[in-house]
Amino acid sequence: MTDTTRLSDDELAELEARVAGDDFSGKAPRQAKHFWPSAKRLIGLLAPHRVKLAAVIAMNIGSVVLAVYAPRVLGHAMDVIFSGVISRQLPPGASQEQVIEGLRESGQDRFADMAAAMELNPGHGIDFERLGSFITLAVALFAVSSLLMWAQGAILNRVTMATVFGLRADVERKINRLPLNYFDSRQRGDLLSRTTNDVDNVQQALQQALAQLLGSILMVAGIIVMMFAISWQLALLALVAIPLTGVVMGLIGTRSQKQFTAQWKATGELNGHVEEAFSGHELALIFGRTDELAETFDERNEALYDAASRAQFLSNSMFPIMQFVSYLSYVAIAVFGGLKVASGHMTLGDATAFIQYSRQFNQPLGEIAGMAQMLQSGVASAERIFEFLDAQEETPDPAAAETGRTTGLVEFDRVSFSYDPETPLIQDLSLRVEPGRTAAIVGPTGAGKTTLVNLIMRFYDIDAGSIRIDGVDTREMTRAQLRGSVGMVLQDAVLFEGTIMDNIRYGRLDATDEEVIAAAKATYVDRFVHALPEGYHTVIDQESGAISAGERQLITIARAFLSQPAILILDEATSSVDTRTELAVQEAMNALRHNRTSFVIAHRLSTIRGADLIIVMEHGRIVEQGTHAELLAARGAYWRLNQSQFSEDA
Numbered sequence: 001m002t003d004t005t006r007l008s009d010d011e012l013a014e015l016e017a018r019v020a021g022d023d024f025s026g027k028a029p030r031q032a033k034h035f036w037p038s039a040k041r042l043i044g045l046l047a048p049h050r051v052k053l054a055a056v057i058a059m060n061i062g063s064v065v066l067a068v069y070a071p072r073v074l075g076h077a078m079d080v081i082f083s084g085v086i087s088r089q090l091p092p093g094a095s096q097e098q099v100i101e102g103l104r105e106s107g108q109d110r111f112a113d114m115a116a117a118m119e120l121n122p123g124h125g126i127d128f129e130r131l132g133s134f135i136t137l138a139v140a141l142f143a144v145s146s147l148l149m150w151a152q153g154a155i156l157n158r159v160t161m162a163t164v165f166g167l168r169a170d171v172e173r174k175i176n177r178l179p180l181n182y183f184d185s186r187q188r189g190d191l192l193s194r195t196t197n198d199v200d201n202v203q204q205a206l207q208q209a210l211a212q213l214l215g216s217i218l219m220v221a222g223i224i225v226m227m228f229a230i231s232w233q234l235a236l237l238a239l240v241a242i243p244l245t246g247v248v249m250g251l252i253g254t255r256s257q258k259q260f261t262a263q264w265k266a267t268g269e270l271n272g273h274v275e276e277a278f279s280g281h282e283l284a285l286i287f288g289r290t291d292e293l294a295e296t297f298d299e300r301n302e303a304l305y306d307a308a309s310r311a312q313f314l315s316n317s318m319f320p321i322m323q324f325v326s327y328l329s330y331v332a333i334a335v336f337g338g339l340k341v342a343s344g345h346m347t348l349g350d351a352t353a354f355i356q357y358s359r360q361f362n363q364p365l366g367e368i369a370g371m372a373q374m375l376q377s378g379v380a381s382a383e384r385i386f387e388f389l390d391a392q393e394e395t396p397d398p399a400a401a402e403t404g405r406t407t408g409l410v411e412f413d414r415v416s417f418s419y420d421p422e423t424p425l426i427q428d429l430s431l432r433v434e435p436g437r438t439a440a441i442v443g444p445t446g447a448g449k450t451t452l453v454n455l456i457m458r459f460y461d462i463d464a465g466s467i468r469i470d471g472v473d474t475r476e477m478t479r480a481q482l483r484g485s486v487g488m489v490l491q492d493a494v495l496f497e498g499t500i501m502d503n504i505r506y507g508r509l510d511a512t513d514e515e516v517i518a519a520a521k522a523t524y525v526d527r528f529v530h531a532l533p534e535g536y537h538t539v540i541d542q543e544s545g546a547i548s549a550g551e552r553q554l555i556t557i558a559r560a561f562l563s564q565p566a567i568l569i570l571d572e573a574t575s576s577v578d579t580r581t582e583l584a585v586q587e588a589m590n591a592l593r594h595n596r597t598s599f600v601i602a603h604r605l606s607t608i609r610g611a612d613l614i615i616v617m618e619h620g621r622i623v624e625q626g627t628h629a630e631l632l633a634a635r636g637a638y639w640r641l642n643q644s645q646f647s648e649d650a
Helices: 009-019 035-044 047-088 097-103 109-116 128-177 179-185 186-195 197-230 232-236 240-279 282-286 290-316 316-340 348-389 451-456 479-484 501-503 513-520 551-564 579-593 628-633 636-650
Strands: 408-418 426-433 438-442 464-469 486-489 568-570 597-601 614-616 619-628
Touching: 035 451, 047 128, 047 197, 047 628, 128 186, 128 348, 186 197, 186 240, 186 348, 197 232, 197 240, 232 316, 232 348, 240 282, 240 290, 240 348, 282 290, 290 316, 290 348, 290 628, 316 348, 316 579, 348 426, 348 579, 408 451, 426 451, 426 464, 426 619, 438 451, 451 568, 451 597, 479 636, 486 619, 501 513, 501 551, 614 628, 614 636, 619 628, 619 636, 628 636
Parallel strands: 438 597, 438 614, 486 568, 568 597
Antiparallel strands: 408 426, 408 464, 614 619
16 A cells, blocks of 8 residues: 655655646646537537436426416516506497597597407496406416426426536546646646535526526517517517627627636636645745735735636626616517507517516526626636546556465566657666565765656656566556555655544555554654544544654554555655654664565665665666665775765764
8 A cells, every 4th residue: 555645855856857847827828628519529528417407398398388478478468457447438339440439530530540450348347257267377386387387497406416427426536547747737726626616606507597598598589479479669679789799799799708717827827826835834934025925925926816806897787788778679669569559569468478578588688698708717717627638547447356475576677768759867777676675775966766666656657677576577567556556655655634543544544553552662753642632533634734744754654554565665654753752763763674576766775774785866767776885995985975975974
């Protein structure tokens, strides 16, 4: 079982050349994908729920049909009221035709035209029974429409949550399939923003914009049908708003989409800086760099402010413009509708219904414009997530093969590797470490020491040659098989939120409490645990604030001890331990290394004098190898390192 890896000082030096060309300043926004391909892919995530979506569409159609027909029913109710008021003022017993003829004879032609369009019953007032039936029907239509809208909203909410749940799962699986160099060359804050903020933004867009957008489009279609059914002339007048809407959305929407993309990119860069500032706050205080951190924060915060302000200004401009267009349409419809009622070409009820339709028509148009803002923001976030999901993954594992316990024979056969093809690092390296032997790797910073052991773990794939364990090429093993036989203790002690016992058990999850405690005793963790209030059940946070740096390192050593690996890698494992504790840890390490192939990366040569094989590296090459005595006698690179440390110690 391996420990979570971090880059050591050597690794950072080795990566310096290849990341030097990367621009993390955020001054040049990354070119985003086109809106429609990303939107289509986002909608494609809903495909597994097509049956539920079909039900949602059916309910939406039913809700819209009922909602758009209800104003027509209310228009009929208005005709009943108006006709009743007029009929009461007419002489009883006369027919409607007689009343109209009398009006024309008296020169009231316009009033006669209006009366011709009504259903008059001279001498009688309002037909309350008929009026009540219309009102009851309208209320029932609105009630059923609302019920269907609620039902489709509940189903769509479940679909959206399930889709986002799957998207988060895809992101998590992707993280575990990406090679280590993907994370080396990117800011963690930006990756966290993609996997958290952007996913949340997509969820919001799907939950709110998708439901309202579907309903608004159907509402517009239904209202158009009803308006044409009442008056095609007034319908054409109302539809003038549609091309104006298209022009507004086309001009403003394209520009706001670019700004939303820039906004979320700036958000990721700001988060990356904040994460680095928090994690390195102590170091910033030591070197007096808080002003520089604040200045960088202000720059990135201002960039986010500018991008967000432009995006919000452009998107929020849509609704007021659409509202102004709707007011113009409303005025035109009211004027021409009144003229048609006065001329008898339309009843007052139809005119009332049409005006209500025109108001309803402009409302979903405005909602469509408003939802465009949220969709643009959601698609911009989706683009960033899809870019992450499309990143090149590790080479696939071969089929798992039955393997016995590894004896620990490790062979490098003409291995070459570089982070950047233009900057070679390890070239034509060959090495053989016998089972149960301890190989110490020394050399100056940037020599490739940490890279060498990372290649054993297949954190990176080699460019040429082969690495074999017990004669089997590591590329023919699954990564789980390979890493399950290797234990690793890093220079930086990585602990997780939980108890001390949980952190030690991370090395082997099926270990019993007794086995965990035995490993803790063997590595001198037990000595300080009893001084803690809760003992092994003491909870430590992610940064292990409850215990010292040396105690954190001891816990990681106990974790490796518990995993009982065949191959052990110690990357400056005692660098954070005080001199007195180091002596005790060295004894524990000697017991841990017994009958195990061990690779020890060390800067202090005094800690590896007893190694079976000392490997001296420079510029990615092995320049010397042998025992401590042999290398001193050769008076080469190792001798010079030894003399240098001896002089410094003196």
